[in-house]
Each structure stands twice: as structure tokens, then as C-alpha cells.
Amino acid sequence: MPKLRFRVLKQSKLSRARVGVLETPNGVVHTPGFVPVATNASLKAVDTRTADHLGCELMFCNTYHLMLHPGADTVRELGGLHKFMNRKGVLITGAMDLDKDVGLKGAGQKSRPSLLLKVDEEGATFRSYRDGAKLTLTPESSVDAQKALGADIIIPLDYLLPYSASEAEVREAFEVTHRWEARSLKRHLENPQGQAMYSVIHGGLDRDLRQRSIDTLTAMDFDGHAVGGSLGKTRDDLIDLLQFVLPQLPQEKPNHILGIGDMSSVLRAVPLGADTFDSSYPTRLARHGGALQEMGEPPRQMRRTSNALDKGPLLRGCDCPTCRNYMSAYLHHLIRANEPSAAVLLTVHNLYRMNRNMADIRAAILNGEL
Secondary structure, three states, X not given: OOOOEEEEEEEOOOOOOEEEXXXXXXXXXXXXXXXXXXXXXXXXXXOHHHHHHOOOOEEEEEHHHHHHOXXXXXXXXXXXXXXXXXXXXXXXXXXXXXXOOOOOXXXXXXXXXXXXXXXXXXXXXXXXXXXXXXXXXXXXXXXXXXXXXXXXXXXXXXXXXXXXXXXXXXXXXXXXXXXXXXXXXXXXXXXXXXXXXXXEEXXXXXXXXXXXXXXXXXXXXXXXXXXXXXXXXXHHHHHHHHHHHHHHOOOOOOXXXXXXXXXXXXXXHHHHOOXXXXXXXXXXXXXXXXXXXXXXXXXXXXXXXXXXOOOOOOOOOOOOHHHHHOOHHHHHHHHHXXXXXXXXXXXHHHXXXXXXXXXXXXXXXXXXXX
């Protein structure tokens, strides 16, 4: 079975921005591209087929959550993740985020205790948030689970400490992560089954660590590279980091920026050579009453009473299904009335806008404007 193939269609002469295409057994992804997060094999508020029609070429599912329910083996018995969620396009799965998924102490998870019990050379031991069952996830078992799920691109298990961690803790997590990634790649290559694996470049804002991570992981047979770990506290931190990391990654392979999806960051990262971005921001924004506007503009807050008599669409000139069929005043009413359909209609708009924006960015690169 063929696996991922990446081709650069146009390299900008004005910047490091590029237009490319990822070809996989389950479809193609045009880059630069946005990747919505479907944690439980579902985008919140919209179904899979709707997301396909809105131009979502690549979706990101969470292995940790799917392992807990319904179980990776169950998904495999049901025909794999694509069939399970009726997904016609490309899927990427990430092992787990030891910060967000299991609530590391100091990571801002004040509303619940940490579910993480132990991290050592073997892997991570934690309690299920569903029933409290004790589970250990190793690099090998993480890869096995992602093989069972059958995503097109898989991300290995890594260890991200909260921003408040000490330098010694960060360095130890850094070393463990890279040994885990090497083990994950070894397991993957024993049975590729048409899937690709990306590395995760770590090191926080420490350039020496980032350099070590780049040198170590680009020397291995990964199909692409994701920039992960702590990406800083501000957008300027992120851009400074990407300016350092992206030029050093293999230009013949795709790169991915983990957890970044606001347009302000995307617009600054694309000229640095970034290919894909995953984030739950557009869908989360919709559930809180926010509607994306033109690139670079702040979102429109539809809960505000200033929208109560607006007969126009969420965004003039937008041809998404929501803007074609509903006035802003109606959407404002749905939000204030706590109607679930408000989240649906705003999510449709936001996903459409993100994908339309990325298409416009690709066009600008092809036209020599970016």
C-alpha cells in the first residue's frame, strides 16, 4: 500500500512560503492548510460529511480519547477510523498530550486533579478520566493503537511539561521524549501499512535543545516533522521559534505546527514555510458565539445586542451555507436563547472561513504575492 507523498508545487520568491500537496491512500491535502481537531472522531457541532463539504481535507483525532472509548481494537473491528466516522478524506492521529489530556499539575488544570500517575522510561501511567482505570501507555502501545485506528499520519508519544516546570525537569522530559520517538519509529517501520509518521520537534524556547531535537529527529526516517512542545507564551515567541526551526527541517518533507490555528499566527507562519496547522480554535470560538471575519480582523461576537436587528449575514461577501441562508439577527437570537443550532451554524461558518482563507493564501503564493 502506498504511503504519504509530498510535492512542492510552488516555492515563493518573496519568502519561504510554499504551496504543496500531500498525497495519501485516502486523499490529498493542499498546503498550506488548516486541520480542525476532531478529538473523539467528531468535530463538535457538525457531522463528518458536512466538514468534508466545507473543505476540511485533513482532520486531527486524539488517540488517547479513542483508546478509552470505544477502544482502538473496537474501531479496527468496525473497519478502521475512516469507516467508523464515515470520513472520505485524510486523518492524522496524535498519541496524547500529557499536559492537556491527563491534567499535569501546574498546567492550569485547577478544576481537577492530575490523572497522570507516573512517567518513566517505559511510558506514561495514568487513570482514565472515564472510570478511573489504571492504564500505561508506551511508545510501542501508542503506535499499535494508531495502527488499529488506521489514520493516514500518526504522531508518536511525547512528553510536554507545563510552562512552570524547572529546567532540570524540562531537560529530563526532553531526553525521554526523544528516546520514546525513536522507539515509536522503530515500531512503526516494522509494519508501516501505508501510514506515515511525523516526528515532534521539542525543546521549548531553548535554542540549544531545539537544535539537538532537529539534529536528532531529522536524521531518522520520519515522513514529516511536527513542531511541538512549548511554543512560548506570546505570538512573537512562536514566530521567533519558527524562524529558527523551520529553515532547518528537510524541505522535501512536510511540516506541521501543533496546536496553532488562529489566523494572525497562520499569516505570520506561512511565509516562514509552515505547511499545516491544527487547532480547535475555530470550532471552540463558534460555541462561544464568535464568527470569523476577514483575515486579520477580530472575530465578530454575536451575543452582543448590537446584532439584534442586523438583517445581513455574519460576513458580507461570504458564501458559506450559514451566510447564504441566515441573517445575523437570527443567529444572535439563537445564541441568546441557548439553542444548540447556534453552535452548528457558527461552526459551519468558521470552518468554511478557515478553509477559504487557506485557499486564498495558497492563491497569493501561486500569484507571487506572498
